[in-house]
Each structure stands twice: as C-alpha cells, then as structure tokens.
Amino acid sequence: MMTIPVGDVRNVATLALQKASVPMEHVIEQLDLLMEAELRGVPSHGLLRLSRIIRRVRNGVADAKTSGSHTWRAEAFLEVDGERGLGPVVANSALKVLMERAKKTGIAVAGIRNSNHLGMLGWYAERVATSGFTIIALSTSEALVHPWGARKAMLGTNPIAVGIPTGGLPFMMDAATSVVSMGEIHDHANRNEPIPPHWALDAQGNPTTDAKEARKGSIAPFGQAKGYALGIAFELLVSSLAGAAIGREVSGTLDDTSVCNKGDVFIVIDGPHRDLQAYLQEIRSMDPADGFSEVLIPGERGRACRERRIAEGVPMAEELWTEMQILAGLKNAA
Amino acid sequence: MMTIPVGDVRNVATLALQKASVPMEHVIEQLDLLMEAELRGVPSHGLLRLSRIIRRVRNGVADAKTSGSHTWRAEAFLEVDGERGLGPVVANSALKVLMERAKKTGIAVAGIRNSNHLGMLGWYAERVATSGFTIIALSTSEALVHPWGARKAMLGTNPIAVGIPTGGLPFMMDAATSVVSMGEIHDHANRNEPIPPHWALDAQGNPTTDAKEARKGSIAPFGQAKGYALGIAFELLVSSLAGAAIGREVSGTLDDTSVCNKGDVFIVIDGPHRDLQAYLQEIRSMDPADGFSEVLIPGERGRACRERRIAEGVPMAEELWTEMQILAGLKNAA
Numbered sequence: 328m329m330t331i332p333v334g335d336v337r338n339v340a341t342l343a344l345q346k347a348s349v350p351m352e353h354v355i356e357q358l359d360l361l362m363e364a365e366l367r368g369v370p371s372h373g374l375l376r377l378s379r380i381i382r383r384v385r386n387g388v389a390d391a392k393t394s395g396s397h398t399w400r401a402e403a404f405l406e407v408d409g410e411r412g413l414g415p416v417v418a419n420s421a422l423k424v425l426m427e428r429a430k431k432t433g434i435a436v437a438g439i440r441n442s443n444h445l446g447m448l449g450w451y452a453e454r455v456a457t458s459g460f461t462i463i464a465l466s467t468s469e470a471l472v473h474p475w476g477a478r479k480a481m482l483g484t485n486p487i488a489v490g491i492p493t494g495g496l497p498f499m500m501d502a503a504t505s506v507v508s509m510g511e512i513h514d515h516a517n518r519n520e521p522i523p524p525h526w527a528l529d530a531q532g533n534p535t536t537d538a539k540e541a542r543k544g545s546i547a548p549f550g551q552a553k554g555y556a557l558g559i560a561f562e563l564l565v566s567s568l569a570g571a572a573i574g575r576e577v578s579g580t581l582d583d584t585s586v587c588n589k590g591d592v593f594i595v596i597d598g599p600h601r602d603l604q605a606y607l608q609e610i611r612s613m614d615p616a617d618g619f620s621e622v623l624i625p626g627e628r629g630r631a632c633r634e635r636r637i638a639e640g641v642p643m644a645e646e647l648w649t650e651m652q653i654l655a656g657l658k659n660a661a
Numbered sequence: 662m663m664t665i666p667v668g669d670v671r672n673v674a675t676l677a678l679q680k681a682s683v684p685m686e687h688v689i690e691q692l693d694l695l696m697e698a699e700l701r702g703v704p705s706h707g708l709l710r711l712s713r714i715i716r717r718v719r720n721g722v723a724d725a726k727t728s729g730s731h732t733w734r735a736e737a738f739l740e741v742d743g744e745r746g747l748g749p750v751v752a753n754s755a756l757k758v759l760m761e762r763a764k765k766t767g768i769a770v771a772g773i774r775n776s777n778h779l780g781m782l783g784w785y786a787e788r789v790a791t792s793g794f795t796i797i798a799l800s801t802s803e804a805l806v807h808p809w810g811a812r813k814a815m816l817g818t819n820p821i822a823v824g825i826p827t828g829g830l831p832f833m834m835d836a837a838t839s840v841v842s843m844g845e846i847h848d849h850a851n852r853n854e855p856i857p858p859h860w861a862l863d864a865q866g867n868p869t870t871d872a873k874e875a876r877k878g879s880i881a882p883f884g885q886a887k888g889y890a891l892g893i894a895f896e897l898l899v900s901s902l903a904g905a906a907i908g909r910e911v912s913g914t915l916d917d918t919s920v921c922n923k924g925d926v927f928i929v930i931d932g933p934h935r936d937l938q939a940y941l942q943e944i945r946s947m948d949p950a951d952g953f954s955e956v957l958i959p960g961e962r963g964r965a966c967r968e969r970r971i972a973e974g975v976p977m978a979e980e981l982w983t984e985m986q987i988l989a990g991l992k993n994a995a
Contacts, residue, residue: 403737404767404932433738434770436930461898463797463928474944476953481944489894491901498897500890532950550884556834556959557891559944560823563832564795567825568932573940594797594928596770598738598902606907610808610815610893616866619810625890 329648330640337362339648340377342655347381349391353416360415364447365643366636367629371510372447374643378650380413380443382583389413389443389587394420403428403435406570409442411586417442418451422593426460429597438569439591444580448488449501449626451593456490456497461596464488467565467589470575472505473545475555478532480545481574483589484508485561494602500625504558506549512541565590663982664974671696673982674711676989681715683725687750694749698781699977700970701963705844706781708977712984714747714777716917723747723777723921728754737762737769740904743776745920751776752785756927760794763931772903773925778914782822783835783960785927790824790831795930798822801899801923804909806839807879809889812866814879815908817923818842819895828936834959838892840883846875899924 337358344354357380364372383389393410395417400406405425409417421437428435445451448464455462468483488501506526515522515538527541528534535541548555566573571590579587613622636642652658671692678688691714698706717723727744729751734740739759743751755771762769779785782798789796802817822835840860849856849872861875862868869875882889900907905924913921947956970976986992 400933401765401767401931403769404930406933431736432766433735434768434928435737436768436932438932461901463898473950474947474956476949477944477947477956478950479947481947487891489891489898491894491897493897498894500894502887502890506884528950532948534951549887552959553836553883553888556836557821557823559959560825560832560834563825563827563937563940564797564823567795567935567937568930570933570935573937574943594768596738596902597735598770598772599734599740599904601901601904603897603901603907606897609908610811613808613811613813613815614866615810616807616812616862617868622808622811625886625893 328642329645331643331648332640333362333366333637336365336374336641336643339651339655339657340374342657343377343381343651346654346656347384347391349384349413353391353413356415356419357413360446360450363450363633365641366633367447368632369447369629371508374647374651376444376446378654379583381654383443386584388579388584393417395439395442397421397424403432405435405437407437407439407442409439412442414443414445418445418591418593422451422455422595425593425595426455426458429460429595433598434594434596436568436595437593439593440569440571441586441588442591443587445591447501448486449499449629452488452490452501453497453499453626455595456492456499459492459597459600461492461598462488462490463594464591465561465565466591467562467571467573467577468580469577469589471509471546472548472558473528473532474559475548475552478528482548482558482562483577484546485558485565487557487561491603492600493604493607494600495604496630498603498607498624498626502549504548504554504561505546506554507546509542509546512538512546516542565592568592662976663979665977665982666974667696667700667971670699670708670975670977673985673989673991674708676991677711677715677985680988680990681718681725683718683747687725687747690749690753691747694780694784697784697967699975700967701781702966703781703963705842708981708985710778710780712988713917715988717777720918722913722918727751729773729776731755731758737766739769739771741771741773741776743773746776748777748779752779752925752927756785756789756929759927759929760789760792760931763794763929767932768928768930770902770929771927773927774903774905775920775922776925777921779925781835782820783833783963786822786824786835787831787833787960789929790826790833793826793931793934795826795932796822796824797928798925799895799899800925801896801905801907801911802914803911803923805843805880806882806892807862807866808893809882809886812862816882816892816896817911818880819892819899821891821895825937826934827938827941828934829938830964832937832941832958832960836883838882838888838895839880840888841880843876843880846872846880850876899926902926
C-alpha cells in the first residue's frame with residue numbers, strides 16, 4: 328500500500344473522468360462520493376469503482392451527461408427516471424428537489440430507477456442531515472444474499488442509511504442487510520485467508536470458511552432471520568416504489584455492459600428538530616464491555632478516519648494508483 | 662396451558678375492558694390488537710397485557726375515551742398528541758387520516774407522542790398494506806438494550822414493521838432491534854431455563870446465560886453492531902419526529918403508574934403497485950439449507966398460526982385465563 332495525498336488522488340481521478348468526457352460538474356459529484364468512501368475507510372465503495380464507471384460510460388450503459396428526469400406522481404412523490412445517469416448525479420438532483428418539496432409538505436419521497444450504482448449510501452444521508460432534514464435511504468443490488476434458511480442467493484445486499492440532524496454534527500448510519508459485503512469476501516480470497524463461520528455458503532449451499540468457495544456462493548443476511556426480514560422488506564419496498572427489477576433480475580451493478588436496473592428510494596423529512604447531543608454523549612461515555620475500548624456512535628469512526636486521511640493521505644494499493652494514472656493519461660499501460 | 666375457543670377469549674376480554682369503562686368502539690380496537698398477537702403466536706404482546714392496560718386506565722395514566730388530537734405541521738406531516746389514549750386507538754385514528762392524506766400527497770408521516778403502548782407493530786403494518794398502502798412503522802420503548810460494546814441498557818427495543826401490498830396477501834415484517842424481547846428472558850427465568858449465549862448481560866455488564874441475572878441486566882442488539890446502528894437510528898428518529906422521550910427518560914410501557922412518554926412514527930405511502938407474488942413464491946420454493954425444513958417469508962408463519970388458532974382455539978396459561986375472568990367479573994378473586 329502507498330499513501331497518497333488527498334489532492335493528488337483527486338486530481339488524477341478528475342483527469343480520468345474528464346478523459347471519459349464526463350462533464351466537470353458531474354465529475355465533482357461522482358468524485359465527492361468516491362473520495363468520501365476512501366476517506367472514511369470504505370475502499371470497497373471508493374476509487375476501486377472508478378475504472379468500472381469509466382468503462383460503463385464508454386460502453387453506453389452509463390450516460391455521464393444526464394441527471395435524470397423527474398415526474399411528480401403526487402405532490403410529495405417524485406418518480407425519477409435516471410436515464411442511465413451516474414448514481415450520485417441522479418441522486419443529488421432528486422434529493423435537491425425532495426428537500427425543497429419537504430419544506431412545504433413535511434415529507435417527500437423519490438423512487439429512482441434506471442440509474443447507476445449509488446455508492447456509499449451514508450454519504451447522501453450525512454449531506455441531507457447536514458442540511459437539516461431527516462432521511463431514510465434505501466437501495467437494492469444484485470442477488471448476492473441467501474434468504475434465511477435457503478441455499479442460494481436471491482436478495483441484494485439492500486443497504487439502509489439514516490441521517491438525522493442532532494444540533495451538532497448529524498447522526499448517520501449506513502449498513503447493508505448482508506453480514507458482510509461480497510467485496511470483503513473477495514478481499515479474503517485474494518489474501519488466501521479463511522472467512523469466519525456463518526458469513527457465507529458455497530455454490531452448493533453448504534456453510535464454508537473458504538473465501539474462494541464463498542465467492543461462488545452466497546452471503547448470509549446479518550442478524551439471521553431478522554436481518555433477512557429487513558433485507559426482503561427493503562427489496563420489495565424499493566422494487567415497488569421505484570418500479571425497479573427485483574431479486575435475480577437485477578443486473579448492472581457489478582459489470583461493465585448491462586444496463587443498471589436496480590432501484591433507490593429516498594424519504595426526506597422536514598420535521599421538528601431536537602438537540603440529541605447530550606444523549607449521544609451519554610452513550611459515548613458509557614463503560615465499555617470486556618473486549619471493547621470504547622462505545623461508538625455509528626458513523627463516527629468513519630468521520631475520525633476522514634480527518635486523519637485528509638491530514639495524512641489516502642492508503643492505496645499500488646495497482647489501483649497505477650491504473651488511475653493510466654486512465655488519466657499520465658502513464659502508459661504496461 | 663388450556664386451549665380456549667377464540668370467541669370465548671374475546672367475549673371475556675371485552676367484558677373486562679367494558680368493566681373498566683372503555684367505550685365499546687375502543688374496546689374493539691384494543692382487543693383486535695391483543696387478539697391478533699395471541700392468534701399469531703406472539704403472546705408477549707397479547708392478553709398478558711390486558712390487566713396492565715386496565716390498571717393504567719384505572720390509574721389515569723391511560724385515557725380510554727380519547728383518540729388523540731391532530732395538528733398538521735405541514736401538508737403531509739401530522740403531529741399527534743395522544744392525550745394518554747390507548748395505543749391502538751390513537752394509532753388507528755392517525756393512520757386513517759394518513760392514508761387519506763397520502764392519496765393526495767403520495768406520502769404522509771405522523772409523529773405520535775403521549776400515547777400508550779402500541780403492541781404488535783405488525784398488526785398496523787398488515788392492515789395498512791391490506792388497504793393498498795406501503796407503510797414503515799417505528800416505535801420506541803424503555804431502555805432495555807445495551808449499545809454494542811457497552812455494559813448497560815440505554816436503548817429501547819425499538820421495533821420496525823414494514824407492510825407492502827403485493828397483489829395478493831400483503832407482505833408484513835415486524836422485528837425488534839433487540840436479539841430477543843425482555844418477555845422471552847422473563848419466560849426463561851420463570852421456567853428456570855438458561856438463555857443462549859450472546860442474548861444478554863447481567864447487571865454488572867458481563868455476559869450471562871442465567872435468565873434471572875439477565876432480567877436485571879440488559880439485552881443485546883440483534884446482529885451486533887449493525888442492529889445497534891439501526892436501533893439507535895430509530896430511537897433518534899422517533900424521538901425527534903414525535904417529540905418524545907429518549908433512552909433512559911422513557912417510562913410508562915412496563916408499569917401501571919407512569920405516563921407513557923415514548924414515541925411512534927408512521928410513514929404511509931400511496932405508491933405504484935407491483936405484483937410481487939411470483940417473486941415471493943420463488944423464494945418459498947427454494948431448497949432449504951441443512952437444518953431447515955422450508956424457506957419462510959416473514960409474517961407468514963404468524964398468519965398460518967392465526968388460521969390454526971381460529972379453528973382450534975388459543976392456548977392460554979390457566980392463571981391468565983382466570984385473571985381475565987376475574988377482571989370480567991365472571992369469577993371472584995381467590
């Protein structure tokens with residue numbers, strides 16, 4: 328791993344997206360998202376995705392120019408056709424009008440289809456909460472997770488993010504309904520390390536701790552039957568409200584050539600505010616249990632990581648950094 | 662355990678509530694809720710609660726006459742002061758106007774404070790979804806759950822229920838964000854049975870499998886850090902939007918004499934519909950994993966139980982049945 332100053336990482340990634348003819352204002356949105364994932368220590372949602380985004384633009388399954396088209400199905404229900412736009416560009420455009428509408432109606436919802444991968448959901452939640460709104464964000468993905476008690480994948484990793492104004496920095500949580508991401512299983516496989524029990528099944532639906540076998544199989548829902556119940560609820564809800572594909576029909580979040588047909592739902596609320604700082608501080612200052620050094624508030628470890636990396640630089644695999652420089656036209660492919 | 666015909670159970674419970682001067686239309690709502698919990702195999706949310714409800718009415722911390730007062734904070738944001746009303750009476754009244762409003766705005770939300778225990782959240786979710794709306798229901802409760810990595814209780818069991826129209830019977834899931842309910846721990850303690858590891862901590866914050874020690878301690882969030890993140894998100898969201906108490910301030914869901922100051926939030930959506938039956942059937946017909954006999958859809962085991970119990974009667978502890986008959990004035994207290 329190398330450590331690269333944040334400015335250098337951003338400049339090279341900017342050049343790479345510009346070379347793919349992404350308009351500058353959309354470069355900024357797409358990179359804000361990918362950089363935030365790197366800064367907060369979620370590399371699976373970071374610049375690792377840059378080359379795929381560029382290939383998808385070149386292959387015409389991502390349209391870097393559009394920010395989607397909006398139709399108000401009802402006064403507080405926005406239907407968004409992403410028109411194959413970049414995930415964060417389409418989402419930010421929808422969130423902007425949702426916040427505006429929620430000021431009037433108190434709550435507004437968007438169902439988004441035909442848009443590319445949203446990336447780290449928590450990024451949207453934190454921005455909306457920083458603007459003074461409460462948000463619930465949901466997204467679906469390709470079938471990687473097995474229903475509780477089944478042998479094969481059928482559900483997406485179906486993450487949820489929640490953002491809430493607190494009177495200080497906003498509260499933000501972001502979690503997939505799978506026990507881990509497929510990225511983490513690939514990472515173990517690449518390092519020839521076993522995975523913990525109960526993470527995954529192999530292709531035949533039997534429990535495995537071999538990451539290479541798990542890669543061909545399915546991931547467990549988090550929290551057993553309850554996490555499965557949440558994951559399927561979010562999948563059904565998003566598919567209905569966004570008019571998006573469901574289960575094994577979903578494609579285009581993991582490849583370079585399929586149109587992305589998953590869905591996203593944002594619920595934005597302009598509600599009464601409350602100072603939640605004292606309560607959060609009460610939790611932070613609790614005695615930690617055996618094996619823990621502190622009691623954490625969700626989202627805050629990522630925020631601390633962000634501060635460090637802005638000061639010290641972003642750790643990055645040499646191959647990824649080389650790939651980015653090639654995409655930016657600063658190096659020739661070997 | 663005895664098995665009592667559904668009609669007999671309902672008649673005795675009706676008399677008990679009438680004797681406490683609950684108006685007949687509110688008796689029906691309160692009993693529909695409690696009976697559904699019994700029928701679906703969730704006795705912790707069933708008639709076990711009847712005597713507490715009656716004592717709370719008699720003690721003036723529950724007002725059986727009111728259905729709460731409504732203020733539209735914005736066009737699609739309903740503020741509800743429950744005026745100490747019965748949980749299901751206040752909730753049903755709010756849901757009725759939310760559905761009406763969502764037909765116009767597409768989505769509407771209610772924040773409810775000063776209302777009594779909602780009982781089984783899934784009951785509301787299923788009814789609203791049966792009426793053709795999507796619903797997310799959240800409620801807070803007294804601090805029984807420890808933050809992940811902490812030694813003491815700070816969070817409520819903070820359940821979520823989701824209801825979604827499917828083209829056939831609605832989808833409904835309902836889960837607390839704790840690994841189990843405190844009722845289940847009490848149940849183990851009463852039967853002198855140990856609890857599984859990782860369910861609970863004792864009063865000193867150490868892991869225990871002794872149900873009697875766990876009863877004095879705290880319950881784990883389900884799914885470790887992720888379930889904790891969801892639980893705290895729901896607690897902050899409900900407390901903000903409903904203007905309700907938070908954490909250890911919450912009281913009145915487990916005793917006879919405190920005003921109930923937790924909050925509830927309902928989000929009701931009149932969205933596009935989609936036939937989800939084929940997808941649900943695809944999941945039901947998946948090969949079960951080792952140790953499972955079938956792959957279940959959330960909510961359906963409860964529904965099957967309901968059918969059986971309507972036909973065969975409700976299993977009930979003799980003490981509870983006796984208590985109900987005494988409350989109904991059909992038996993004298995021993």
